[in-house]
Amino acid sequence: MTRYIIRRLLQSILVVFGVSVLVFVILFQTGDPAILMASPDATREEVDQLRHDLGFDRPIYVQYFEFASKAVRGDFGTSLRQGQPVFKLIRERMPATLKLALTAFVLSVVISIPVGIISATKRNSIWDNLVMGLALLGQSLPVFFLGVVLIFVFAGKLKWLPSYGQGDGSLVSTVKHLILPSITLATFSLARSARLVRSSLLEVLGLDFVRTARSKGLTEAAVTYRHALKNALIPVITIFGLEFGTLLGGAVITETVFSWPGIGRMIILAIQQRDFPVVVGAVTVVAVIFVFLNLIVDLLYGVIDPRVRYG
Secondary structure (H helix, E strand, O other): OHHHHHHHHHHHHHHHHHHHHHHHHHHOOOOOHHHHHOOOOOOHHHHHHHHHHHOOOOOHHHHHHHHHHHHOOOOOOEOOOOOOEHHHHHHHHHHHHHHHHHHHHHHHHHHHHHHHHHHHHOOOOHHHHHHHHHHHHHHHOOHHHHHHHHHHHHHHHOOOOOOOOOOOOOHHHHHHHHHHHHHHHHHHHHHHHHHHHHHHHHHHHOOHHHHHHHHOOOOHHHHHHHHHHHHHHHHHHHHHHHHHHHHHHHHHHHHHHOOOOOHHHHHHHHHHOOOHHHHHHHHHHHHHHHHHHHHHHHHHHHHHOHHHOOO
């Protein structure tokens, strides 16, 4: 188990390193921030001086290693536009993103498991066809399109729910503002998880030990919930663990559609403004969270199924 943990830790560190290098290199190919930040009537000398002051005239690998050496200490530099520490900006926006992602995650888990079980236990029935049809639709709809449709119907036509922001801070206002973006964010995850629960449970229900349990005279409910479901949910645990990290990344589009003041919307604004330190810092933090969650899930999976540790 110790070797397994060490191997997964090293893999996680390599992934974070790779993501940070990739983001850093790609961003610096998209344009010269000094030109974008200088006034329109600035002379070439003034642009060169600004580039030198910001440190963008140095080789990219020098800039990256300076960023990496500070990032491991929690210093992601200073925003070029706002003049504030990037870590402070991330810390201010992260609670809103976590709130949205966590709500979407709970929606996905609470709904997908019973829906998947009903679909599997009533295979080829009208309920199964309905659930699989909705799941396919949920996975096919683009997130931004679903968000716009929900805003049009529930905020524009029916005027039941607000269409943007996170409210005035009260519980009622927060819940109202969370409903539409969390449904938008959760839909794809919910549909995928429901299909996975269904297929996993169907596979287990066809195994020998389930047939043995049936032959002993146990009811179908006892066979499903006492024997089959526990084994069927083992692979689902991995997906659920990764879903939260995926929801954090997917929040970028949802936060933009609903003007949700989270880290995803901050990244989009920073990209538009060529605020490189904010983009690199925020993406790196999201990658670290995703890799950390992945690591936790892998370790739990290794505890549940020892074959994983020795595979």
